[in-house]
Amino acid sequence: MMTVRRSTTSSTTFAWIVSICMVGVSHAQYMNCTPCDIPLSEEAGAKVIGAMNCSDWEYDAMLDSKDSEICHLNRVAGVAFCGCEVPDHVTETCDLCPNGSVDVNLDRELPDVPGVTCADILNVPKVDGDQSCSLLQAKYAFWCDCPKVVPTCTLCPTGAFPPKPDKGLPFDRNLYCGDIATEFLVSTPKQCQELKSDIPVDLASYCECPGTTPPETCSLCPDGYFVNEYVVVENDLTCADIHQIARFSTNETVCEIMEDVHGKCCSVDEGWTAADGNDTPAESSSSNVVRWSSVLQIMILGSSLMLSLRVL
Ligand SMILES: *[C@@H]1O[C@H](CO)[C@@H](O)[C@H](O)[C@H]1NC(C)=O
């Protein structure tokens, strides 16, 4: 655990009062991040970091937990870009590249912090010690072209960038395979794990990574039916989108929920002649509406997770 300016010297009493006040507070276990050891002045708050001003940044950053990766990164960002004071004991800076090389692509912008380039993060203070530096390296050493560095996290199992970066995701038209692949490239180890486990769709095969095939865990329509591709199911989600989600789903619960829209999305294929082509699609009932909403929620969860990772 790092020592912050506030808990040194004569401010022990302060720490003691704070600890008493925390007792009985429902989230006593959850220590919030202190992005800036001394809260930002209004002047400092007006500065811009990425897509927001430092004041909004500080507010958002305080919602994370004190020990989270994102908190350590934000504390570095605060000192580097919002004028937060460097904690007293911090004298060293982080190496962006594992061997201290500064032979990087200086002009390259960080994908998740608009306006900030690799040059800007070459010499940031080691705010929380080695933890700050290892997170910074995990996220950006590869992105900034440090010599001989391989990415710590990739969407495609081979490490390749997906061949069709412009392919949109079925559950969020504003997200593309290229964005997701980039998100993986600049993720911390924890974010990498979350990206891999929390999304109920096999994004690697959806994005046509070399050597991958769709899991085909489920199919929207039974044999002998075709998909009414242009029918809108909910919001702007069409049967074609749901067909894609079904093909690439990795969660059987999602498959079950798919059955709720058979009535709407599947039509008898007159040309179907196979002997076993007598499956009848289940009718949608009113109770299914509830279940259907939950599949949407899973999808929205997946995409909001990714959006939330866009903050440094
Ligand atoms: C920061 O931006 C928000 C809008 O997102 C604005 O309300 C606020 O006044 C700004 N803060 C400063 C200090 O400029």
Ligand SMILES: *[C@@H]1O[C@H](CO)[C@@H](O)[C@H](O)[C@H]1NC(C)=O
């Ligand atoms: C370290 O950096 C130098 C460039 O300064 C490079 O030539 C060398 O290959 C790097 N070594 C490793 C292990 O990354």
Ligand SMILES: *[C@@H]1O[C@H](CO)[C@@H](O)[C@H](O)[C@H]1NC(C)=O
């Ligand atoms: C599948 O999704 C359901 C509903 O969100 C969830 O409860 C379950 O844990 C998921 N299963 C797997 C294997 O991820």
